[in-house]
Structure formats: C-alpha cells, structure tokens
Amino acid sequence: MKRARLVIPGGVNSPVRAFRAVGGQPLFIAKAQGANIWDADGNRYLDYVGSWGPMILGHAHPAVVEAAKNAIERGSSFGAPTEGEVRLAELICRRVASVKKVRLVSSGTEACMSAIRLARGFTGRDTILKFEGCYHGHADYLLVKAGSGVATLGLPDSPGVPADFAKHTLTLPFNDVGKLRELFATRGKEIACAIIEPVVGNSGLINPAPGYLEALREVTAESGSLLIFDEVMTGFRLGVSGAQGLFGITPDLTTFGKIIGGGMPMGAYGGREDIMNLIAPEGPVYQAGTLSGNPCAVAAGLATLENLGAPGTYEQLEGICQQLEDGLKRALRDANITGVVQRCGSMYTLFFNDGSAVKNFEDAKKCDHEKFKAYFRLMLERGIYLPPSGYEAAFVSLAHTRDDIDRTIEAAKAALAGIK
Ligand SMILES: *Cc1c(COP(=O)(O)O)cnc(C)c1O
Numbered sequence: 001m002k003r004a005r006l007v008i009p010g011g012v013n014s015p016v017r018a019f020r021a022v023g024g025q026p027l028f029i030a031k032a033q034g035a036n037i038w039d040a041d042g043n044r045y046l047d048y049v050g051s052w053g054p055m056i057l058g059h060a061h062p063a064v065v066e067a068a069k070n071a072i073e074r075g076s077s078f079g080a081p082t083e084g085e086v087r088l089a090e091l092i093c094r095r096v097a098s099v100k101k102v103r104l105v106s107s108g109t110e111a112c113m114s115a116i117r118l119a120r121g122f123t124g125r126d127t128i129l130k131f132e133g134c135y136h137g138h139a140d141y142l143l144v145k146a147g148s149g150v151a152t153l154g155l156p157d158s159p160g161v162p163a164d165f166a167k168h169t170l171t172l173p174f175n176d177v178g179k180l181r182e183l184f185a186t187r188g189k190e191i192a193c194a195i196i197e198p199v200v201g202n203s204g205l206i207n208p209a210p211g212y213l214e215a216l217r218e219v220t221a222e223s224g225s226l227l228i229f230d231e232v233m234t235g236f237r238l239g240v241s242g243a244q245g246l247f248g249i250t251p252d253l254t255t256f257g258k259i260i261g262g263g264m265p266m267g268a269y270g271g272r273e274d275i276m277n278l279i280a281p282e283g284p285v286y287q288a289g290t291l292s293g294n295p296c297a298v299a300a301g302l303a304t305l306e307n308l309g310a311p312g313t314y315e316q317l318e319g320i321c322q323q324l325e326d327g328l329k330r331a332l333r334d335a336n337i338t339g340v341v342q343r344c345g346s347m348y349t350l351f352f353n354d355g356s357a358v359k360n361f362e363d364a365k366k367c368d369h370e371k372f373k374a375y376f377r378l379m380l381e382r383g384i385y386l387p388p389s390g391y392e393a394a395f396v397s398l399a400h401t402r403d404d405i406d407r408t409i410e411a412a413k414a415a416l417a418g419i420k
Contacts, residue, residue: 058399
C-alpha cells in the first residue's frame with residue numbers, strides 16, 4: 001500500500017476500494033475462485049463484494065474464463081462490428097422488454113452519461129432529476145448528492161464540477177411521493193429525464209416504497225419527461241429482466257453495466273426505438289467508443305448472461321439470501337443490538353440504527369457508521385469480506401453455498417457480540 005500510495009492517488013484506482021470508512025489498509029487481491037478471494041499474503045476470505053456487483057456467477061466461472069480466453073486468442077479489439085455484439089444486444093432486448101435497441105459502451109458511468117445526453121437530445125430540455133443517495137457514475141452533473149464513495153468519504157458535491165453544469169440537476173429525496181408530485185406539478189415540463197436506481201444500492205440497500213416507482217412513471221409520462229432506470233447494479237441481478245421486471249414498470253431508457261460484462265469493462269444503454277434511433281450514425285446525438293463492444297468483454301458478458309438464464313438461478317439466489325437475512329436478523333436480536341437488514345434478491349445491507357426502516361439517504365446517513373466500522377473489522381477478522389462502507393450493498397453470488405451462509409451467520413453472531 002505504501003508503494004501504491006506513492007504512484008496512485010490514495011493507492012487505489014477507485015475511491016470505494018480504500019478502507020477510509022472502516023480503517024486499516026485495503027486487501028490487495030491476488031486471486032479469486034467461486035465465492036472466495038485470496039489476498040496477496042495468501043489469506044482466504046468469503047467475498048460479499050463480488051467486484052461491486054458483476055460476479056453473480058462467482059469468480060472465475062469456467063464458462064466465462066473459457067469464453068474470454070477463446071475471444072482474446074482471436075484478437076482483443078478490432079474497432080469494427082462483431083457477431084458477438086449482435087448476440088449480446090439480442091439477448092438483452094429479449095430479456096428486458098422495454099429495451100428495443102441497445103448501444104454497448106465500456107462502463108456504467110458512460111452508459112448513464114450517454115443516456116442523459118440522449119434524453120436531453122430527444123426532449124430538447126436541459127434539466128434532469130436525480131434522487132439523493134443514488135449513484136450514476138462520476139459524470140459532472142451526476143455528482144450531485146451522489147451515494148457510494150462520495151457518501152462514504154462524506155464529500156460535498158465534488159470540486160471541479162462547474163456550478164453551471166450542476167445547476168441543471170434537480171434532486172429529490174427517494175421514496176417521497178408528495179415532493180415528487182409537487183416538483184412535477186411546477187417544473188415537470190422543464191425536465192428532460194428522471195434517472196433513478198429503482199432499488200437503491202449506493203446508499204446501502206433501499207427498496208422503493210409500494211407505489212413510488214408507479215408514481216414516478218406516471219408523472220414523467222404526463223410531463224413528457226423520460227424515465228431512465230439505472231440498472232447498472234440491479235440489471236440481471238434482481239431477476240431475468242432486472243428491477244423493472246420485478247416491479248412491472250416500463251422505463252423509457254435503461255442503463256446497464258457490471259453483470260453484463262461478466263467482470264470485464266462494459267456498460268450499455270437502451271430503450272424505446274424512437275429514442276434510440278436518435279443516436280449517431282442513425283441520428284444526430286453523438287456517442288462513440290474505441291473499445292465499445294470489446295470482443296473479450298462481450299464474450300464474458302454473454303457467457304454470464306447465458307448461465308444466468310438457466311432455470312432456477314434466481315430462485316436459488318433468493319433461497320440462500322433469505323437464509324442469510326433471517327440469520328442476520330436473529331444474530332442482531334441475540335446480540336441485543338438494534339438495526340435493520342434490508343434486502344432485495346441477492347443484494348442486502350445491515351444498517352445499524354434504532355431498528356426502523358431506512359427509506360432514503362437521510363435515514364442512511366443517520367445510521368451508526370462507527371458500529372458498522374467495528375462490525376466490518378470483526379467480520380474481516382473472521383474471514384468475511386464485506387463492502388468497506390455502510391453506504392453500500394453486499395452482493396451474494398450463485399457460488400455461495402448454504403454452508404457459506406451458515407458460516408457467515410456464525411461470524412456475524414460473534415462479531416455483533418464483540419461490538420458495544
Ligand atoms: C456502479 C454503478 C454505476 C457506475 O458504473 P461504473 O462501471 O463504475 O462506471 C452507475 N450506476 C449504478 C447504479 C452503479 O451501481
């Protein structure tokens with residue numbers, strides 16, 4: 001880490017990797033297999049970070065390794081179309097009904113940035129709406145009340161973002177229907193798009209209140225604003241067609257990332273055909289990328305999505321995650337510590353608070369992050385690697401076994417007993 005700090009800011013290439021909120025040094029990872037990772041000193045940990053979401057099949061899944069190997073042997077990039085890109089696009093469109101056309105990019109940040117440019121181009125409006133504590137990548141106008149690493153480090157909205165850019169971004173608290181209707185009643189016609197994590201993962205896990213996403217769909221449609229579901233985290237994780245399938249909401253545009261690259265750099269945005277047809281070269285909204293649709297990333301993504309499409313995968317995830325949720329709740333009760341376990345499918349967060357539901361970013365901020373820190377460290381000592389921040393969701397993969405979950409619950413019991 002000392003060497004890393006000398007040549008890389010903070011020693012890390014993405015701030016969430018630093019252990020700033022939990023203390024100590026980040027683990028340097030040497031290898032990973034299935035649900036386990038090994039640090040450079042050879043210590044093994046049961047992994048609940050999963051590269052922050054992509055590794056839903058577990059690490060180094062044989063089908064993904066094989067696909068990526070085969071692809072790189074045929075050349076790592078051509079800057080010309082390949083059949084694999086078409087297959088991946090077809091697969092995404094088949095699974096996610098709202099997506100009629102899709103453009104591949106290289107990260108979730110790029111997907112969100114491009115989707116917003118497209119929404120502005122389509123509507124001819126500048127103003128966008130985001131929700132407090134949601135993270136949509138690090139584009140200038142999206143670093144306003146952002147969750148994830150920005151929240152973890154307690155940063156104000158980032159320096160380097162001109163006020164002129166940020167002024168086009170409106171924010172609302174998540175899950176507040178009243179404020180939502182009020183804003184759209186007064187300024188709806190100015191708003192190009194609302195971008196939202198339908199299930200928030202970047203303030204810790206927060207589920208949408210019943211009817212909230214429906215209300216958002218309704219007011220955006222009434223105002224001629226586009227609804228963008230940022231499913232970079234939830235896409236292909238919460239079900240075959242992501243959060244929109246789970247809640248039965250049809251957004252105009254959707255952004256993807258993480259899982260669709262199977263651990264390789266990849267993002268995508270897609271949606272209604274009339275909107276997507278505005279993208280160059282079909283239309284005038286410009287967006288491009290030298291490595292977009294990279295053949296190795298496409299191969300890894302395809303292998304991942306094909307494996308996820310097997311019958312029973314999401315049921316399996318639901319089963320082990322329910323076991324984990326129940327166990328953690330029991331562990332909290334046994335240790336006489338108040339808190340709440342919030343979960344959607346294979347994403348969850350244990351919040352330390354008075355036991356009431358965490359409904360928005362303000363609630364997440366009020367949690368006891370010192371207790372989280374103690375819990376994180378005690379879990380790490382027991383070989384359980386959690387996201388190093390109370391503002392993040394933990395991820396379970398198909399490689400986690402019932403024994404792994406039992407071991408995690410035992411570790412949590414011991415860790416929670418050690419807090420206070
Ligand atoms: C991770 C994430 C992003 C950003 O994706 P990158 O690939 O890190 O640029 C955007 N939106 C959400 C919801 C995310 O979880």
